[in-house]
Amino acid sequence: MTGLAVPASTVPGRPARDEAPAGPGPRGSSAIAGPGSRATKVLANVVLVVVGLCFVLPLGWILLASLDASATLVVDIPEEVTFANFSAVMTPEQTWVPLTNAFLLSAGTGLVTLVAAVLAAYPLSRYRMRFNKPFLYTVLFGTCLPITAMMVPVYSLFVRLNLLDSLPGTILFMAATSLPMAIWMAKNFMDSVPVSLEEAAWTDGASGMTALRRIVLPLMRPGLAVVFIFVFIQAWGNFFVPFVLLLSPEKQPAAVSIFAFFGQYGSVAYGQLAAYSMLYSLPVLALYVLVARLSGSSFALAGAVKG
Amino acid sequence: MTTLAPAEAGARGAGPSTPRRSHLRRSTGRLVPLVPAIVLLALFMLGPVIWSFYGSFTNAALTGPNAAEPEWIGLDNYVQLLSDPDFPKALWLTVLFVLASAVVGQNVLGLGLAMLMRSALKPVRAVVSTLVVTAWVLPEIVAAFAAYAFFHADGTLNSLLAGVGIAGPDWLYENPMLAVILANIWRGTAFSMMVYSAAVAEVPPEITEAARVDGANGMQRLVWVTLPTIRRSISTNLMLTTLQTLSVFTLIYVMTGGGPGTDSTTLPILAYQEAFKFAQVGYGTAIATVMLVIGAVFSVVYIRSLKPEVD
Numbered sequence: 001m002t003g004l005a006v007p008a009s010t011v012p013g014r015p016a017r018d019e020a021p022a023g024p025g026p027r028g029s030s031a032i033a034g035p036g037s038r039a040t041k042v043l044a045n046v047v048l049v050v051v052g053l054c055f056v057l058p059l060g061w062i063l064l065a066s067l068d069a070s071a072t073l074v075v076d077i078p079e080e081v082t083f084a085n086f087s088a089v090m091t092p093e094q095t096w097v098p099l100t101n102a103f104l105l106s107a108g109t110g111l112v113t114l115v116a117a118v119l120a121a122y123p124l125s126r127y128r129m130r131f132n133k134p135f136l137y138t139v140l141f142g143t144c145l146p147i148t149a150m151m152v153p154v155y156s157l158f159v160r161l162n163l164l165d166s167l168p169g170t171i172l173f174m175a176a177t178s179l180p181m182a183i184w185m186a187k188n189f190m191d192s193v194p195v196s197l198e199e200a201a202w203t204d205g206a207s208g209m210t211a212l213r214r215i216v217l218p219l220m221r222p223g224l225a226v227v228f229i230f231v232f233i234q235a236w237g238n239f240f241v242p243f244v245l246l247l248s249p250e251k252q253p254a255a256v257s258i259f260a261f262f263g264q265y266g267s268v269a270y271g272q273l274a275a276y277s278m279l280y281s282l283p284v285l286a287l288y289v290l291v292a293r294l295s296g297s298s299f300a301l302a303g304a305v306k307g
Numbered sequence: 308m309t310t311l312a313p314a315e316a317g318a319r320g321a322g323p324s325t326p327r328r329s330h331l332r333r334s335t336g337r338l339v340p341l342v343p344a345i346v347l348l349a350l351f352m353l354g355p356v357i358w359s360f361y362g363s364f365t366n367a368a369l370t371g372p373n374a375a376e377p378e379w380i381g382l383d384n385y386v387q388l389l390s391d392p393d394f395p396k397a398l399w400l401t402v403l404f405v406l407a408s409a410v411v412g413q414n415v416l417g418l419g420l421a422m423l424m425r426s427a428l429k430p431v432r433a434v435v436s437t438l439v440v441t442a443w444v445l446p447e448i449v450a451a452f453a454a455y456a457f458f459h460a461d462g463t464l465n466s467l468l469a470g471v472g473i474a475g476p477d478w479l480y481e482n483p484m485l486a487v488i489l490a491n492i493w494r495g496t497a498f499s500m501m502v503y504s505a506a507v508a509e510v511p512p513e514i515t516e517a518a519r520v521d522g523a524n525g526m527q528r529l530v531w532v533t534l535p536t537i538r539r540s541i542s543t544n545l546m547l548t549t550l551q552t553l554s555v556f557t558l559i560y561v562m563t564g565g566g567p568g569t570d571s572t573t574l575p576i577l578a579y580q581e582a583f584k585f586a587q588v589g590y591g592t593a594i595a596t597v598m599l600v601i602g603a604v605f606s607v608v609y610i611r612s613l614k615p616e617v618d
Binding site for chain 2: 049115152
């Protein structure tokens with residue numbers, strides 16, 4: 001899926017604003033539980049705990065199996081906790097090369113997207129042009145297109161352009177697919193930088209690009225970080241695009257090589273599969289926490305993308 | 308809560324004041340920074356879309372003479388599509404997958420979680436929302452492995468069922484669609500939950516309060532007050548989850564591979580298999596074109612519903 005939004009409220013540890021106070025009382029009312037109806041509150045908590053258990057079981061398997069010397073497909077407390085699974089997969093060809101490829105792919109996509117998006121966002125945010133509206137509609141339309149549906153034509157197009165199995169080609173394609181969303185986000189972050197600061201610079205004869213570089217960009221640094229990380233996370237987790245476009249194993253990112261590993265050893269070495277999954281997932285989990293902090297602090301990402 | 312927050316029209320000034328040159332030249336100069344974005348979008352988004360329409364009228368293959376020199380075969384691929392029993396089946400499975408996992412599953416569970424969170428204890432809320440969001444943030448292939456292990460014949464679900472004395476079926480073979488639908492609900496509910504939490508938080512408490520004073524019970528307040536107030540978020544979220552679910556590939560591909568047979572082959576899987584497994588790139592492209600058109604129709608409906616906010 002294209003993970004679209006990181007709404008600012010309701011990221012873990014950052015409860016939605018305007019939350020109902022815990023105690024009973026008129027302000028404590030919520031849409032379902034009436035104030036003072038203890039039974040409803042208890043019920044709500046019980047239901048949430050049950051849902052939480054359903055959600056934790058598949059997740060827990062990855063964590064527990066990665067530490068288990070004799071892992072199976074069942075969530076189980078390891079009888080013997082071991083890091084052998086990790087040391088078994090932490091070899092250059094198994095982990096480090098694919099992770100490096102994934103980093104190159106994601107960082108490259110993030111950079112290309114960020115530069116193109118910021119440049120495009122500046123005129124869209126600062127000038128009122130007849131061009132803006134149709135362009136923004138087109139971009140919005142591009143946000144919605146099912147990218148998966150495009151992979152077969154993209155493959156044959158890449159064969160024609162001689163871009164198959166090329167890391168730069170894949171980066172450019174992934175940048176193009178994440179660009180519509182990035183332009184929207186960058187434009188919204190830029191809209192929140194007051195235009196009055198630039199007017200002074202314009203009066204002093206600075207060009208639009210100078211004002212962008214000297215005044216706007218430093219003021220929207222957290223926003224830039226959010227856009228970059230957002231694109232990075234998506235590219236890091238993307239399986240289908242590199243799976244179709246990158247063919248030689250030494251170029252493939254972790255998402256693809258982990259699938260090959262699963263195909264070869266997945267039915268026996270569950271512990272190693274889980275350990276590899278952990279190593280591959282941890283960077284995006286850490287980045288997500290970072291982006292939640294950033295967007296929660298000074299910028300509400302909910303303004304950029306939301307339902 | 309508004310969607311894709313609009314720029315305050317008119318709030319932005321006229322930009323750097325240049326001496327009055329020709330109006331045309333000035334606005335052309337202002338478009339220059341848009342060039343990299345436009346080139347990228349034209350080459351790698353518009354290009355494949357056009358190529359998709361073109362390629363669907365050829366007999367392009369993966370290897371052999373038809374790979375180098377595909378021939379124009381007109382509507383043959385589409386005729387074949389209509390007579391291929393796999394296609395209507397895949398279309399139906401896609402509709403089932405989208406309706407059950409996105410429209411019903413993710414939306415109802417997401418809204419339910421958002422509402423329940425409001426009356427939950429703080430630690431419960433924090434832990435449960437972290438778990439739900441983690442399933443969504445994980446790379447899709449890892450989420451697919453986790454779901455595979457959960458639904459596998461020797462997996463967690465069956466060992467839990469065995470614990471209460473039920474011999475569970477081999478979910479991935481006997482009920483593949485049920486397994487992938489549940490897995491997609493598990494994977495994607497976080498998005499709806501976050502959208503609805505933000506929306507519900509913006510419902511003015513006075514309104515629900517007034518309804519409560521008038522004697523409306525919890526269910527009545529939800530149906531008559533909260534839902535109408537957040538209807539815009541609901542329609543936006545329905546569209547976005549539909550479009551995302553329409554293009555789910557990895558989850559199904561890893562869990563069932565579209566099988567057994569074609570029993571969980573949705574359109575993305577079918578397009579991939581026809582193009583790369585059976586080497587019929589032209590035919591696969593025709594399936595891709597059908598999906599693009601379906602996605603485009605949904606997008607247009609979605610954008611029309613947002614129109615007042617972009618303008």
